[in-house]
Amino acid sequence: xxxxxxxxxxxxxxxxxxxxxxxxxxxxxxxxxxxxxxxxxxxxxxxxxxxxxxxxxxxxxxxxxxxxxxxxxxxxxxxxxxxxxxxxxxxxxxxxxxxxxxxxxxxxxxxxxxxxxxxxxxxxxxxxxxxxxxxxxxxxxxxxxxxxxxxxxxxxxxxxxxxxxxxxxxxxxxxxxxxxxxxxxxxxxxxxxxxxxxxxxxxxxxxxxxxxxxxxxxxxxxxxxxxxxxxxx
Amino acid sequence: xxxxxxxxxxxxxxxxxxxxxxxxxxxxxxxxxxxxxxxxxxxxxxxxxxxxxxxxxxxxxxxxxxxxxxxxxxxxxxxxxxxxxxxxxxxxxxxxxxxxxxxxxxxxxxxxxxxxxxxxxxxxxxxxxxxxxxxxxxxxxxxxxxxxxxxxxxxxxxxxxxxxxxxxxxxxxxxxxxxxxxxxxxxxxxxxxxxxxxxxxxxxxxxxxxxxxxxxxxxxxxxxxxxxxxxxxxxxxxxxxxxxxxxxxxxxxxxxxxxxxxxxxxxxxxxxxxxxxxxxxxxxxxxxxxxxxxxxxxxxxxxxxxxxxxxxxxxxxxxxxxxxxxxxxxxxxxxxxxxxxxxxxxxxxxxxxxxxxxxxxxxxxxxxxxxxxxxxxxxxxxxxxxxxxxxxxxxxxxxxxxxxxxxxxxxxxxxxxxxxxxxxxxxxxxxxxxxxxxxxxxxxxxxxxxxxxxxxxxxxxxxxxxxxxxxxxxxxxxxxxxxxxxxxxxxxxxxxxxxxxxxxxxxxxxxxxxxxxxxxxxxxxxxxxxxxxxxxxxxxxxxx
Numbered sequence: 001x002x003x004x005x006x007x008x009x010x011x012x013x014x015x016x017x018x019x020x021x022x023x024x025x026x027x028x029x030x031x032x033x034x035x036x037x038x039x040x041x042x043x044x045x046x047x048x049x050x051x052x053x054x055x056x057x058x059x060x061x062x063x064x065x066x067x068x069x070x071x072x073x074x075x076x077x078x079x080x081x082x083x084x085x086x087x088x089x090x091x092x093x094x095x096x097x098x099x100x101x102x103x104x105x106x107x108x109x110x111x112x113x114x115x116x117x118x119x120x121x122x123x124x125x126x127x128x129x130x131x132x133x134x135x136x137x138x139x140x141x142x143x144x145x146x147x148x149x150x151x152x153x154x155x156x157x158x159x160x161x162x163x164x165x166x167x168x169x170x171x172x173x174x175x176x177x178x179x180x181x182x183x184x185x186x187x188x189x190x191x192x193x194x195x196x197x198x199x200x201x202x203x204x205x206x207x208x209x210x211x212x213x214x215x216x217x218x219x220x221x222x223x224x225x226x227x228x229x230x231x232x233x
Numbered sequence: 234x235x236x237x238x239x240x241x242x243x244x245x246x247x248x249x250x251x252x253x254x255x256x257x258x259x260x261x262x263x264x265x266x267x268x269x270x271x272x273x274x275x276x277x278x279x280x281x282x283x284x285x286x287x288x289x290x291x292x293x294x295x296x297x298x299x300x301x302x303x304x305x306x307x308x309x310x311x312x313x314x315x316x317x318x319x320x321x322x323x324x325x326x327x328x329x330x331x332x333x334x335x336x337x338x339x340x341x342x343x344x345x346x347x348x349x350x351x352x353x354x355x356x357x358x359x360x361x362x363x364x365x366x367x368x369x370x371x372x373x374x375x376x377x378x379x380x381x382x383x384x385x386x387x388x389x390x391x392x393x394x395x396x397x398x399x400x401x402x403x404x405x406x407x408x409x410x411x412x413x414x415x416x417x418x419x420x421x422x423x424x425x426x427x428x429x430x431x432x433x434x435x436x437x438x439x440x441x442x443x444x445x446x447x448x449x450x451x452x453x454x455x456x457x458x459x460x461x462x463x464x465x466x467x468x469x470x471x472x473x474x475x476x477x478x479x480x481x482x483x484x485x486x487x488x489x490x491x492x493x494x495x496x497x498x499x500x501x502x503x504x505x506x507x508x509x510x511x512x513x514x515x516x517x518x519x520x521x522x523x524x525x526x527x528x529x530x531x532x533x534x535x536x537x538x539x540x541x542x543x544x545x546x547x548x549x550x551x552x553x554x555x556x557x558x559x560x561x562x563x564x565x566x567x568x569x570x571x572x573x574x575x576x577x578x579x580x581x582x583x584x585x586x587x588x589x590x591x592x593x594x595x596x597x598x599x600x601x602x603x604x605x606x607x608x609x610x611x612x613x614x615x616x617x618x619x620x621x622x623x624x625x626x627x628x629x630x631x632x633x634x635x636x637x638x639x640x641x642x643x644x645x646x647x648x649x650x651x652x653x654x655x656x657x658x659x660x661x662x663x664x665x666x667x668x669x670x671x672x673x674x675x676x677x678x679x680x681x682x683x684x685x686x687x688x689x690x691x692x693x694x695x696x697x698x699x700x701x702x703x704x705x706x707x708x709x710x711x712x713x714x715x716x717x718x719x720x721x722x723x724x725x726x727x728x729x730x731x732x733x734x735x736x737x738x739x740x741x742x743x744x745x746x747x748x749x750x751x752x753x754x755x756x757x758x759x760x761x762x763x764x765x766x767x768x769x770x771x772x773x774x775x776x777x
Binding site for chain 1: 618619621659
């Protein structure tokens with residue numbers, strides 16, 4: 001391609017995790033920079049030319065959440081957080097503070113790579129608006145407001161469409177319950193999770209081949225929803 | 234009050250630490266003098282005079298029938314009455330008055346005092362003897378009655394203490410009851426020390442929070458070491474503010490009781506002392522008993538903890554090592570491979586590594602969940618949830634483990650939403666599905682269903698596996714419990730169902746198992762969630 005390789009900063013205090021990511025990401029053409037602490041992460045993120053940061057929340061010297069806040073003071077670089085199951089509040093907090101996405105440890109490399117690609121693509125997309133979204137058999141034409149599954153057009157109510165549109169604009173990324181409620185219903189409704197459940201249910205029944213085992217609108221337990229990006233298999 | 238002065242005297246007489254005999258003499262004297270009736274002292278003399286007057290009138294009437302020398306006998310009634318009713322003083326007064334009245338009104342010359350003759354003297358002596366003897370007798374009777382009353386009060390106090398101790402729960406409760414009861418009975422501040430590793434530790438006080446100075450503490454320690462009362466009212470440190478009494482049983486001293494009486498000079502009468510000793514004995518026995526029970530329970534708990542730790546260790550070493558063995562085996566095979574494996578074999582080994590690593594991850598998750606459940610750190614993040622969504626996420630997470638089985642999902646349409654912790658309920662379903670997959674042969678069907686039953690939503694996971702013996706149906710939800718004799722291969726830590734129960738019950742739901750299920754085989758796990766009384770407000774429906 002002739003372009004310089006994309007540079008990823010990996011922030012984790014565990015050397016085996018850093019080694020794993022260095023090897024795997026390296027094999028997929030990324031240039032990996034490493035940091036073992038919050039301090040090092042902040043220094044490297046301000047001195048190195050970087051395209052993406054992978055940040056572990058459990059750092060020895062400082063809370064990973066604070067690292068997000070500090071980096072966000074000057075940079076919009078995509079940040080993917082590594083967190084463990086059972087710390088859903090941390091994930092929501094990370095997303096609220098400006099993280100782009102999270103991956104739950106232990107993660108599969110395929111999943112992480114897909115999230116990295118989705119985050120990088122979104123950054124490019126924000127400059128060039130993509131009017132038609134495609135993932136598997138799902139097509140959403142944002143310009144003409146047409147949704148179709150396997151070539152068959154699907155009728156959506158205004159709320160259903162608004163919900164799907166928010167998910168499409170963040171395709172591949174987790175959108176928290178609060179964010180969805182705020183963008184679709186308005187800031188007063190951020191705690192009305194049941195609205196969301198009802199409409200996600202409606203939407204799934206219309207666009208999913210098997211609503212119990214959704215293929216497009218994925219549930220992120222305790223955090224929110226994610227529209228499967230075209231990068232994922 | 235003479236009482237107080239006497240008490241003071243006792244405290245100052247070191248050779249009689251409790252000064253009981255003097256106290257006894259004193260109270261006896263009080264009774265004899267008729268002082269027990271307190272303010273009625275003058276009334277007693279007045280009534281005595283009245284009685285003499287009355288008897289005098291009677292004698293005047295009888296004068297017509299009785300010879301004169303018999304009339305003093307009539308006055309004896311007044312003397313007796315006075316002695317019985319008012320005691321020594323008034324009865325002596327009555328005797329004198331009677332003799333005077335008799336002399337004045339009856340002895341010739343009537344209505345004038347005759348010169349006291351031998352008969353007068355004799356009458357007076359008889360009257361006095363009767364007065365003294367009778368009032369002494371009555372004083373004894375009264376004293377006995379009072380003693381009986383005090384005994385009764387003592388017995389009642391003892392009984393009350395015993396009963397309250399019996400009602401008390403642990404050592405702390407017993408100590409609290411002992412100090413508060415004794416403090417109330419003796420109108421004093423009370424504290425209780427128990428020895429702990431060679432020194433006394435203040436355990437309870439009444440009123441709560443009562444503190445004692447270092448000096449007093451040293452005296453208490455002396456009382457404990459020498460097993461003798463010390464402090465105020467004793468011959469050891471009599472200047473102290475507190476009185477200390479060791480509590481002991483046949484097995485030794487269990488603690489020290491301290492009392493600081495409310496009234497500045499108040500001490501203990503012998504009765505009170507005996508009562509205190511009796512109460513202290515009760516308290517000592519009770520403290521010793523609860524301590525023994527506590528020690529026994531601790532020993533039992535320690536044994537149980539040891540057993541659980543042993544179970545945990547054996548589980549961990551077995552259940553963590555099994556997947557690790559598979560992983561290391563597969564990895565080393567791949568690393569040492571010199572091209573002998575075909576592509577299918579290599580992929581098979583890689584799949585093994587992934588599956589076993591995921592299993593390890595579930596074990597660790599379970600261990601964490603158990604810790605959270607047991608430490609009370611499990612906090613529910615309830616939100617409105619469609620059970621269908623939870624089922625979808627759980628079955629997706631277990632897709633690989635379930636790949637050998639057929640999974641059918643049957644969800645009744647239009648189920649109401651539930652307010653649940655999504656992540657935890659997903660964990661429950663994951664554990665139940667994982668269990669079903671582990672204990673039923675490949676190729677069989679696992680049925681997952683959800684339906685409404687009255688005011689609850691019922692979720693069931695049914696397998697066609699080996700089933701569970703009826704005797705084990707309840708115990709499978711216990712920690713580390715595994716059906717005896719079941720194949721350990723692939724079995725978990727025995728934590729999965731324990732976690733399920735903990736999570737479901739934290740939501741106010743129920744979980745149960747029945748086996749064999751329909752068709753005479755397999756097991757059905759049933760989870761029941763109560764519906765919220767307030768249903769969620771539905772968002773307004775709209776046009777497409």
